[in-house]
Amino acid sequence: MTCLYSPSQNQRGSTMQSIRYFSSDPVPLEMHKARTVQKLNLAPIEDRKAAIEGAGGNTFLLRNKDIFLDMLSDSGVNAMSDLQVAAMARADDSYAGSESFFRMAEAVENMFGTRYLLPAHQGRAAEHILAQAFVKPKPDSTAIMNYHFTTTKALITFLGGKVEEIVIPEGLKVNSDHPFKGDMDLEKLAELTAEIGPENISFVRIEAGTNLIGGQPVSLGCLRAVSEFCHNHGLLFVFDASLLSDNLYFMAVRDPLCAGRELVDITQEIGQLADIIYFSARKLGCARGGAITTNRFDLYDQMREFVPLFEGFLTYGGMSVREIEAIAVGLNEALDFEVINQTPIFVAEFSRQLQARGIPVVTPPGGLGLHLDAKAFLPHLSQDRYPAGALAAAVFVAAGARGMERGTMSEQREPDGSERFAEMELLRLAIPKRVYTLSHITYVVDRLAWLWENRDLVGGLRYVEEPEVLRFFFGRLESDSDWMDRLVAAFRRDFGGSL
Numbered sequence: 001m002t003c004l005y006s007p008s009q010n011q012r013g014s015t016m017q018s019i020r021y022f023s024s025d026p027v028p029l030e031m032h033k034a035r036t037v038q039k040l041n042l043a044p045i046e047d048r049k050a051a052i053e054g055a056g057g058n059t060f061l062l063r064n065k066d067i068f069l070d071m072l073s074d075s076g077v078n079a080m081s082d083l084q085v086a087a088m089a090r091a092d093d094s095y096a097g098s099e100s101f102f103r104m105a106e107a108v109e110n111m112f113g114t115r116y117l118l119p120a121h122q123g124r125a126a127e128h129i130l131a132q133a134f135v136k137p138k139p140d141s142t143a144i145m146n147y148h149f150t151t152t153k154a155l156i157t158f159l160g161g162k163v164e165e166i167v168i169p170e171g172l173k174v175n176s177d178h179p180f181k182g183d184m185d186l187e188k189l190a191e192l193t194a195e196i197g198p199e200n201i202s203f204v205r206i207e208a209g210t211n212l213i214g215g216q217p218v219s220l221g222c223l224r225a226v227s228e229f230c231h232n233h234g235l236l237f238v239f240d241a242s243l244l245s246d247n248l249y250f251m252a253v254r255d256p257l258c259a260g261r262e263l264v265d266i267t268q269e270i271g272q273l274a275d276i277i278y279f280s281a282r283k284l285g286c287a288r289g290g291a292i293t294t295n296r297f298d299l300y301d302q303m304r305e306f307v308p309l310f311e312g313f314l315t316y317g318g319m320s321v322r323e324i325e326a327i328a329v330g331l332n333e334a335l336d337f338e339v340i341n342q343t344p345i346f347v348a349e350f351s352r353q354l355q356a357r358g359i360p361v362v363t364p365p366g367g368l369g370l371h372l373d374a375k376a377f378l379p380h381l382s383q384d385r386y387p388a389g390a391l392a393a394a395v396f397v398a399a400g401a402r403g404m405e406r407g408t409m410s411e412q413r414e415p416d417g418s419e420r421f422a423e424m425e426l427l428r429l430a431i432p433k434r435v436y437t438l439s440h441i442t443y444v445v446d447r448l449a450w451l452w453e454n455r456d457l458v459g460g461l462r463y464v465e466e467p468e469v470l471r472f473f474f475g476r477l478e479s480d481s482d483w484m485d486r487l488v489a490a491f492r493r494d495f496g497g498s499l
């Protein structure tokens with residue numbers, strides 16, 4: 001008997017990496033299709049300017065209805081798979097003991113080999129619990145990390161701790177060919193440990209896919225070395241896996257220590273190297289939530305009490321059980337190479353198209369999104385005029401695309417009130433997973449090419465309302481001249497009645 005569809009045909013894995021083209025250059029190829037879509041609207045440039053002015057020059061304060069392409073973040077806005085949506089229907093509602101939680105715990109154990117799971121409502125909630133448990137409010141309490149993330153640092157300093165960042169020098173170079181710019185400088189780790197004393201180090205934290213330096217990955221060799229150092233010196237090794245899926249892709253394609261290995265084999269090794277792993281499931285797991293996981297009961301026990309105190313009972317931690325189900329499936333899917341390759345290949349293509357036009361970007365391209373180098377894009381703006389924030393506003397006006405400032409605006413002032421100038425002034429155009437297509441990217445490249453030609457028109461911003469903590473979220477700024485009007489006039493001159 002012949003079968004119309006043979007099971008083996010259905011189960012055969014996709015092989016995007018090995019598809020060759022006959023008549024064109026390779027392009028990133030989506031190995032999924034869209035089945036639910038959301039209509040977009042591109043408002044005229046005058047309305048875009050009014051919207052960003054109404055938002056205090058801050059892209060965080062824009063309303064979605066005014067945005068064409070939302071590239072603010074990939075956080076909580078990645079497209080879910082059919083299997084994730086289906087899993088949500090079997091959510092097991094219960095204050096305590098929900099089966100949904102145990103399915104998520106199983107997925108985490110499958111990924112990292114870790115036995116204990118503490119749920120939290122998102123990544124920073126996990127960071128809050130870590131900071132409550134391990135940051136001591138004494139002058140020398142220090143968390144050492146490859147690089148900080150905004151919420152991580154804010155929570156540690158809020159609870160009286162300090163942060164030291166020791167990414168390798170290549171990590172802070174906007175342009176480099178180092179494949180793992182997020183690696184930690186191991187010599188500095190030894191020096192700092194000797195200087196501060198292990199007893200004053202709350203933990204050593206490595207962030208996968210190092211966000212603020214352009215989504216740059218960490219190598220397995222670095223994780224092994226940091227783990228060994230921490231264990232020889234009685235230090236706690238914490239791994240932020242929020243951006244692990246991009247990092248895992250780069251490990252698979254760039255790291256000789258990972259060549260030919262199954263992704264799950266790599267994540268299981270990471271699970272053995274770190275004492276504690278936490279993540280934002282708004283990124284890893286493509287849903288909305290977060291968690292901390294460990295194999296050590298003593299650490300689990302030290303953190304556990306904070307979950308019901310700040311989040312919710314131990315089997316939901318502030319998350320909806322529907323999201324917990326989606327995370328469980330999303331974590332399994334993050335072990336599929338054809339799923340995790342999507343963002344990095346789109347970022348690489350975005351970067352390639354911009355570099356071909358001479359537009360300054362972070363190289364090598366990382367994960368998460370495209371990172372424009374605002375210092376080089378707007379060299380006439382000093383850092384106290386927030387070049388990355390000004391570029392974010394200008395890109396919104398020119399393209400209706402919303403990016404995120406990742407520069408001085410995102411820093412906290414020094415305790416004496418002086419500005420802390422960021423090491424890099426970046427504008428991130430995030431690529432939420434599976435949401436945008438290549439033609440969206442091509443459109444943004446076109447508008448960026450125009451803006452690059454007209455970059456002299458872009459002026460600075462100044463705060464008119466500046467919150468003390470995480471000021472970039474809801475601070476309000478104004479243009480320091482009439483530059484937005486001049487940008488709109490130039491657009492109308494060049495594009496006529498075009499949107």
Ligand code: F0G
Pocket residue numbers: 072073074075122123124125149151207211240242243280281282289290
């Ligand atoms: N760690 C990293 C590396 C992150 O990128 C984020 C969030 C967090 C922790 C905090 O997680 O948002 O769930 O509380 N990054 C988002 C972004 C906000 O847009 O890059 P969260």
